[in-house]
Amino acid sequence: MVTSPRRLVLTGFGVLSPIGSTADAFWDALVAGTSGVRTLTLTDCAELPSWIGGEVQGFAPRTLIEKSYRKTLNAMGRTVELGVIGTQLAMQNAGLAKGTVNPQRIGVEFASLMGSTDLNDFAEAAKIASPDGKTVNYEAWGRDGLSKITPLWMLRHLPNMPACHGTILFDMQGPSNTQIPGDPAGLIALAEAARVIRRDAADVMVVGASEGRISPITVCRYNMYMEMSRRNDDPAGAVRPFDRTRDGTVTAEGAAVFTLEALDHARARGATVLAEVVGYASGVDRGCKGPGLARVIRGALAAAGITPADVDHVNAHGTGTTTGDAFEARGIAEVFGRDTPVFAPLSRFGNLGAASALIELACTVLALKYGAVPGTLNHTDPDPACPVAVHTGAPRPVAKPYAVKVSYTTMGQCAAVVVRRWE
Amino acid sequence: MRRRVVITGMGAITPLGHSVPALFASQLAGRTAVGPITHFDARSFPTTFASEVRAFDLGAFVPDPRRFDAHGVNTRFALAAAQQALTEAGLLDPNTGDRARMGVYLGSGEGKENFEVMTTATAAAMEPGAATTNVRAATGFMFRHLNGEYEEYQEMYVPSGELATEFVLEGPFASCQTACAASSQAIGEAAEMVRTGEADVMLAGGSHSMITPLGISGFNLLTALSQRNESPQTASRPFDLTRDGFVIGEGAGLIVLEELESAKARGANILAELTGYGSTADAYRMTDPDPQGKGAIRAMADALRDARLNPADIGYINAHGTSTKANDAAETKGIKAVFGDHAYKVPISSSKSMLGHLIAAAGVVELIITITGLRAGAVPPTINLETPDPECDLDYVPKTARDVRFQHALSNSFGFGGQNVALVVSAFRG
Numbered sequence: 001m002v003t004s005p006r007r008l009v010l011t012g013f014g015v016l017s018p019i020g021s022t023a024d025a026f027w028d029a030l031v032a033g034t035s036g037v038r039t040l041t042l043t044d045c046a047e048l049p050s051w052i053g054g055e056v057q058g059f060a061p062r063t064l065i066e067k068s069y070r071k072t073l074n075a076m077g078r079t080v081e082l083g084v085i086g087t088q089l090a091m092q093n094a095g096l097a098k099g100t101v102n103p104q105r106i107g108v109e110f111a112s113l114m115g116s117t118d119l120n121d122f123a124e125a126a127k128i129a130s131p132d133g134k135t136v137n138y139e140a141w142g143r144d145g146l147s148k149i150t151p152l153w154m155l156r157h158l159p160n161m162p163a164c165h166g167t168i169l170f171d172m173q174g175p176s177n178t179q180i181p182g183d184p185a186g187l188i189a190l191a192e193a194a195r196v197i198r199r200d201a202a203d204v205m206v207v208g209a210s211e212g213r214i215s216p217i218t219v220c221r222y223n224m225y226m227e228m229s230r231r232n233d234d235p236a237g238a239v240r241p242f243d244r245t246r247d248g249t250v251t252a253e254g255a256a257v258f259t260l261e262a263l264d265h266a267r268a269r270g271a272t273v274l275a276e277v278v279g280y281a282s283g284v285d286r287g288c289k290g291p292g293l294a295r296v297i298r299g300a301l302a303a304a305g306i307t308p309a310d311v312d313h314v315n316a317h318g319t320g321t322t323t324g325d326a327f328e329a330r331g332i333a334e335v336f337g338r339d340t341p342v343f344a345p346l347s348r349f350g351n352l353g354a355a356s357a358l359i360e361l362a363c364t365v366l367a368l369k370y371g372a373v374p375g376t377l378n379h380t381d382p383d384p385a386c387p388v389a390v391h392t393g394a395p396r397p398v399a400k401p402y403a404v405k406v407s408y409t410t411m412g413q414c415a416a417v418v419v420r421r422w423e
Numbered sequence: 424m425r426r427r428v429v430i431t432g433m434g435a436i437t438p439l440g441h442s443v444p445a446l447f448a449s450q451l452a453g454r455t456a457v458g459p460i461t462h463f464d465a466r467s468f469p470t471t472f473a474s475e476v477r478a479f480d481l482g483a484f485v486p487d488p489r490r491f492d493a494h495g496v497n498t499r500f501a502l503a504a505a506q507q508a509l510t511e512a513g514l515l516d517p518n519t520g521d522r523a524r525m526g527v528y529l530g531s532g533e534g535k536e537n538f539e540v541m542t543t544a545t546a547a548a549m550e551p552g553a554a555t556t557n558v559r560a561a562t563g564f565m566f567r568h569l570n571g572e573y574e575e576y577q578e579m580y581v582p583s584g585e586l587a588t589e590f591v592l593e594g595p596f597a598s599c600q601t602a603c604a605a606s607s608q609a610i611g612e613a614a615e616m617v618r619t620g621e622a623d624v625m626l627a628g629g630s631h632s633m634i635t636p637l638g639i640s641g642f643n644l645l646t647a648l649s650q651r652n653e654s655p656q657t658a659s660r661p662f663d664l665t666r667d668g669f670v671i672g673e674g675a676g677l678i679v680l681e682e683l684e685s686a687k688a689r690g691a692n693i694l695a696e697l698t699g700y701g702s703t704a705d706a707y708r709m710t711d712p713d714p715q716g717k718g719a720i721r722a723m724a725d726a727l728r729d730a731r732l733n734p735a736d737i738g739y740i741n742a743h744g745t746s747t748k749a750n751d752a753a754e755t756k757g758i759k760a761v762f763g764d765h766a767y768k769v770p771i772s773s774s775k776s777m778l779g780h781l782i783a784a785a786g787v788v789e790l791i792i793t794i795t796g797l798r799a800g801a802v803p804p805t806i807n808l809e810t811p812d813p814e815c816d817l818d819y820v821p822k823t824a825r826d827v828r829f830q831h832a833l834s835n836s837f838g839f840g841g842q843n844v845a846l847v848v849s850a851f852r853g
Contacts, residue, residue: 043558043562044558044559044562045559045562046559046563047559047560047562047563047566048562048563048566072709075709103706104703104721107704108704113533113579114533114579114600116536117541117637119541119544119545119556119558119561120545120555120556120558122542122545123545123546123549123553123554123555123556124554125542126541126542126543126545126546126549126556127545127546127549129542129546130542130543130545130546130547131546132546133543133544133546133547133548133549134543134547135543136538136539136542136543138463138464138465138466138467138636139464139466139467140467141467141542141636141640142465142466142467142468142469143467146468146469146640146643146644149640149644150644151644151645151646152644152645153640153641153644154641154642154644154645155645155709155710158600158602158839158840159533159579159600160600160601160602160838160839160840160842161709161840163601163840164704164709164840164841164842165709167704167705167706167841168706168707168708168709168841170706171706172704172706173703173704173705173706173717173718173721174703174704175702175703175704176601176702176703176704176840176841176842177599177601177608177612177702177842178599178600178601179597179598179599180531180579180580180598180599180600181579181580181583181584181596181597181598182578182579182580185580185598188596188597188598192597192612195612195615195616195619198619199615199618199619201702201725216558216561216562216565217536217541217565219562220562220565220566220569221569221571221574221575223566224566224569224571224574224575225571225572225574225575281595281621282526282595282596282597283523283526283593283594283595283596284527284584284587284588284592284593284594284596285593286587286588286591286593292593295523409580409584411580411581411584411585411587411588412584412587412588413580413583413584413587413596
């Protein structure tokens with residue numbers, strides 16, 4: 001449906017994840033079958049039903065950030081830090097130092113959510129407003145509490161700040177946007193970046209996502225309304241995509257950032273290509289029934305000009321939730337039956353929320369690059385309600401040139417992207 | 424030949440009215456909606472006033488309003504504005520048209536955090552004399568006191584998701600948050616989705632409220648808000664020498680963007696054509712616009728080029744005009760750089776002088792005002808413009824509305840964080 005002479009390729013990749021914070025470490029962990037799900041440490045969740053998840057180990061923004069920008073760290077919450085460092089890593093990997101692209105021809109599309117505040121950002125103000133810990137005196141908050149909060153507090157958490165800092169750090173003056181529609185947000189960002197390049201408003205787009213959501217408010221909220229695994233004594237075995245014994249997902253943090261580039265531009269500068277982006281679609285499956293998701297997947301295949309038989313594997317969101325996995329499996333099965341292997345990488349590191357779709361996509365991009373698809377963890381007892389062929393165990397060779405990435409929200413907002421192995 | 428995009432429906436929930444006609448009549452009359460904050464007790468805050476939506480009744484717009492009792496006002500406002508826009512477009516009935524070819528693109532903000540529970544939890548878990556809280560205890564406290572249903576509905580995908588669900592818009596979706604540029608960016612990118620053929624109809628716009636304890640606290644800490652507490656109604660004074668910050672507002676606006684042939688085929692009433700879109704980043708600072716308006720200049724120039732128009736073709740500019748020192752000066756510089764001599768001839772006004780700043784919903788509501796003005800042959804004034812600023816020396820239509828006939832107009836939106844968006848709308852001609 002979308003036809004254009006401008007082909008689009010991924011040329012750079014940066015990652016900060018619970019299973020590794022370089023592209024190589026990330027891939028090695030995927031091949032080895034390592035789990036990054038552990039007992040949470042960034043927030044003490046002992047009073048919550050689920051206290052496990054995926055955290056980025058040893059993340060040290062002060063040593064990673066560009067020196068000239070170090071002082072700006074005090075205006076960044078964890079989501080912003082992860083996004084900015086992730087952007088640096090992707091730009092390095094792509095060989096795109098500041099000034100190597102005309103600033104007006106490079107932009108950014110990020111996926112992020114409102115980063116919840118650290119309670120200690122306003123602990124003193126809270127004590128002033130609520131000495132009894134039961135009621136809030138607004139007058140005291142406004143009069144005496146506010147001055148106890150850092151003036152930059154709000155900037156630390158705004159969703160558009162990862163993109164904003166990226167534009168400043170790398171002098172990117174093209175379009176800048178930030179997508180917020182939950183788990184598929186990264187695929188929506190990728191599709192929009194593709195549209196920007198195809199209408200010739202840029203040659204290169206940073207496409208990234210970050211979430212630093214192991215904060216007290218966020219983990220508390222997720223425990224209230226998301227199905228969270230209670231396998232606290234077996235973190236690595238907790239997320240069980242499409243498995244009969246699955247009991248929920250776990251939360252996680254991290255960043256995944258790509259550079260998306262017009263092929264003509266990538267060739268002209270001799271860039272290394274990771275994979276080609278050949279199709280995308282989105283749409284809403286009201287009530288999460290399955291046919292709507294199938295329609296979106298077919299739309300992405302049609303945009304890519306391929307059929308299900310051309311697809312090596314489907315990269316599923318596979319959160320390990322009871323209703324979510326069943327819904328996703330129905331949609332995938334309607335298009336692919338049981339013929340196409342399904343890989344659910346979230347089993348390795350947990351649900352990164354707004355950053356989930358791009359870090360999951362990264363697993364497929366690397367799989368196509370290295371010619372091997374890692375297996376899904378913890379899928380041992382296939383659930384008849386999930387009629388798909390889940391790929392488990394040792395990596396299997398890539399047999400076909402295309403792969404499909406799927407994501408969705410619990411309201412049925414679905415997105416799919418088709419990528420092609422680069423040859 | 425690229426597909427053309429027209430506007431076939433509009434809806435708005437604003438502090439100046441809960442419909443487009445009511446909003447526009449208020450704008451022409453120079454009425455302001457600014458007054459003391461009533462949503463919570465803000466009397467001791469540095470800023471005590473805002474532009475609030477009053478007497479909002481979702482039941483006037485959707486058949487089952489109780490379903491949205493636990494939702495944030497961002498979702499509730501959006502539903503009402505969407506119902507108006509789809510009704511005007513003749514697309515409210517879900518049996519009309521191919522709903523898989525109709526999508527949603529919403530610029531929207533975060534939901535509302537439960538300030539009272541967060542504050543009491545944090546305080547209750549502090550040891551006497553400590554400066555920090557016991558996170559384990561505070562988290563447990565919140566878990567016991569928050570309402571899970573309410574919290575879920577504050578997720579950022581919910582407002583756009585509810586629009587798709589309620590109105591059976593099953594095609595492509597997106598939702599962006601680029602601060603004050605969000606709804607204009609949503610409209611520009613949604614129009615691109617129609618141009619490329621990914622959708623035939625996109626419901627696009629924005630919805631937002633930050634008139635909350637943490638929202639006002641955050642902006643006050645950044646000293647971005649006017650603190651003219653003794654005279655709230657004159658506090659939003661774009662381009663005036665004595666301006667001291669913006670006035671925060673809330674609300675929603677949605678418009679129906681439709682591919683021209685689709686609109687013609689079903690005999691839709693075409694309100695205007697969306698002809699141009701430009702989007703750039705300042706790459707300058709987190710909170711301040713580039714003082715020379717560098718990014719704004721390129722956004723405006725790109726939008727004109729996209730519309731295949733010359734600067735002199737533009738008959739009205741709806742300015743971003745926030746009433747902050749930095750924005751109004753930089754925007755004026757930018758307009759001069761793009762429009763040259765014509766900058767001094769074209770009427771420019773700031774809807775925010777009366778409405779306040781609707782943040783993520785600002786751009787769409789201002790575009791709706793622009794389109795209504797295009798059709799009515801009139802432009803609203805910039806009220807409270809009394810003391811000329813030597814740096815702001817253009818025709819801002821001070822104080823009273825003016826009859827002006829124009830074919831093409833430009834609407835600017837510049838976001839905190841350096842996102843710049845300009846949109847061009849034109850009178851529709853076959």
